[in-house]
Amino acid sequence: MMNEESKIEPHTFILFGATGDLARRKLIPALYNMYLRGQIPADTRIVNVARSAYDDHGYRTLAREAMREFAPKSITKEDTWNDFAKKMFYCQLDASNLDHYKKLVNMVEEIEAHSNTKNRLFYLAMAPDFFATVTQNLQESGLSHTEGWRRLIIEKPFGHDFASAEALNNELRSVFEEDEIYRIDHYLGKEMVQNIEVIRFANSIFEPVWNNRSISNIQITSSETVGVEDRASYYEHAGALRDMVQNHMLQMVMMIAMEPPSRLKNEAIRDEKVKVLRSLRRFSPEEVKDHVIRGQYGVGTMNGQQVPAYVQEKNVNPSSETETYVAAKLYVDNFRWAGVPFYIRTGKRLSVKSTEIVIQFRDMPKHLYFNQDGNLGPNLLVIRVNPVEGMYIQLNAKRPGTDEMVVPVAMEFSQPLDASQEAYERLFYDAMRGDSTFFTRWDEVSLAWKFVDPIAEAFTEKRLPLHHYTAGSHGPEAADNLLAKEGHRWWPVYGQETASVEARLEKETATLREGKNHENP
Known part of the structure; x- marks a missing residue:
């Protein structure tokens, strides 16, 4: 850097x-x-x-x-x-x-x-x-x-698979050197994505617990309310997998999972990101069905207005099976992250527009101290990327006026609405200075395609079902089941009906405690 x-x-x-x-x-x-x-x-x-x-x-x-x-x-x-x-x-x-x-x-x-x-x-x-x-x-x-x-x-997109990306890279490298090529991913220009480094490496409370001994799972969500709009000709060939997972979603996985770089210099940082992709467990086309959910939006209601299904959109094949939603369970097979699932989900025509990263820490021992009913909420660190930029930490504390009733409480930091530069401003500034830290290097691109290509092959060969979901919903039910099999669930993102993590946990706590404490809060 x-x-x-x-x-x-x-x-x-x-x-x-x-x-x-x-x-x-x-x-x-x-x-x-x-x-x-x-x-x-x-x-x-x-x-x-x-x-x-x-x-x-x-x-x-x-x-x-x-x-x-x-x-x-x-x-x-x-x-x-x-x-x-x-x-x-x-x-x-x-x-x-x-x-x-x-x-x-x-x-x-x-x-x-x-x-x-x-x-x-x-x-x-x-x-x-x-x-x-x-x-x-x-x-x-x-x-x-x-x-x-x-x-x-x-x-982006930099190719549509590894072979096309490699061919394009060879063409570019015949004219420009690698350090002269800046492959832009505007997600890497977002304030809170760049802030992940600071959160991790400038705070001693996080790095000691940033591992599989303390973290239960990680969830990365990037949801959109818009449909395909005027991008049908591109989207029909790309789908959510190539449009979002191969670049934006994997970039956020890398930022969360990377090891501390030897120094805060661009190549040292990008070296550590590449190591994450090398450790990312690859799925054969036969294994994809056990780790990936694909969906497509149907007719629904958004902001009181009925919206068409994807296959009814202009320039979309009426029999199209292009996915507009992808959820997946990923694993980074290295010493730090062995056994920790990274859940990702992205889709169009969902209930809210939101990009968030949720770090869920492991539960306290059950049937001990304040967790005797096994209903104590987990600690969470939520990094809000869009539309609100900030951080949210969820802790457990005693509710005032009660003896032992524990409820989740929030410590929240939000960036002022006008404080952050737009992603392109920040990335232009870096490129003009010759700082390539938040641009993607060729080995990142190639490894991302090598991970995505078998999944795309499974989609093409219809090795897993295409789940339809109602426009304006949270996505297909199969995505919930993907987590439920591991005893996990998706945490609501900013703007959903539950409004926030603390509201949902507050409701659950009240339900579980009902009848045990009749004092007014």
């Missing part, structure tokens, strides 16, 4: 796919917010590249409209926006046509002549089918050749 004092050097930021949805919703607002914080050097320029017919003024107008729609609170002074807009230029080209790159080369060289920099940062915010083509054209045109540093940022 690079020192926070590392400075961003002036550079030319070349954004391919500059008129796309991602650029308008996330990238332009991120760059502007960085400018407001003084993180973009005065001599840095942004060259926006796409096929649409705009000139500089037209694109600046498009960018201003995007800000008004997606980040209206960021623009408070027109003069400030106008100053930022002067840094943006536009080049119309067909990214697959090498002849068109001459115009882009001339524009970049002219800009660099005036801004006195030779550093170039390329961002491919476009369909992954273009990654290899654009990279080769950067080389053939000479754009990738510069006297300064050069870096390439690419969006």
Whole structure:
């Protein structure tokens, strides 16, 4: 992890796919917010590249409209926006046509002549089918050749299986070195995901108990309320397994399970993450049915409105068996985590939008002291990633006014709503400084695909059933049974009907204690 004092050097930021949805919703607002914080050097320029017919003024107008729609609170002074807009230029080209790159080369060289920099940062915010083509054209045109540093940022998905990912990586590596390639996973830019390192390695109360002797199980949830929306053409080929598990979910598993790095430097941290994937128990296609649940949303009600089933969505095959939900029981087979199940679940059209990590500690001895009825709640550490950012620790304490009645109590920390930067802002900042800590390395990508491919094969060969669940529910009942077989259950995430962990436990405690204590709380 690079020192926070590392400075961003002036550079030319070349954004391919500059008129796309991602650029308008996330990238332009991120760059502007960085400018407001003084993180973009005065001599840095942004060259926006796409096929649409705009000139500089037209694109600046498009960018201003995007800000008004997606980040209206960021623009408070027109003069400030106008100053930022002067840094943006536009080049119309067909990214697959090498002849068109001459115009882009001339524009970049002219800009660099005036801004006195030779550093170039390329961002491919476009369909992954273009990654290899654009990279080769950067080389053939000479754009990738510069006297300064050069870096390439690419969006997921990085391939659709190990073979395609390896082929793509070989194409990229024929032009860029591994340490020049920044594979972006926006989950790694989220405040509380990055905070996992601090929680673990800056607090002496956690590291001694961060192991199989003290932890019962770990649950990682990433639920969405939206359906497939306008991504059907991509989602039909990807499904929840490739879209979420191969990258976002496994990244969170790695952050929780990694060993303390030898030093807080980017390669040392990523080395430890890779070790987790090497220890992750792989399933044969025959074993998948015992560890993985797949589901697909049906018709349901969201916010009082009926929503269609997945197979009724636009551009979805009516007989599609693409999964929109995955739950799984994973094991990290090393000395620290042997025997501890890592439960993951992710899906669309669920009851709430929430990303949380729950660390459930082992129960106190039953039939002893305050646990004589065996109903004492476990201690929990909950890391809330989205939409609320913060931490929640659940302890047991005596209820005031009673003799021995024990109830769960909460110690909670929440980030102020406006305190955290957006994930892309944080990741842009790192890439501009040359800090690759929270970007994925090739060996991470390859090992993740090697774990996922047998599961995908089992899905394709229909070795396990496709469970249908009602839109607006918590997911298929089979996912609950996956945990129940081990004597566990899913803890509710922020925003569910039970509202919070403590409310659910409070209700259960009251039910179990009913009749034993008639005092008013």
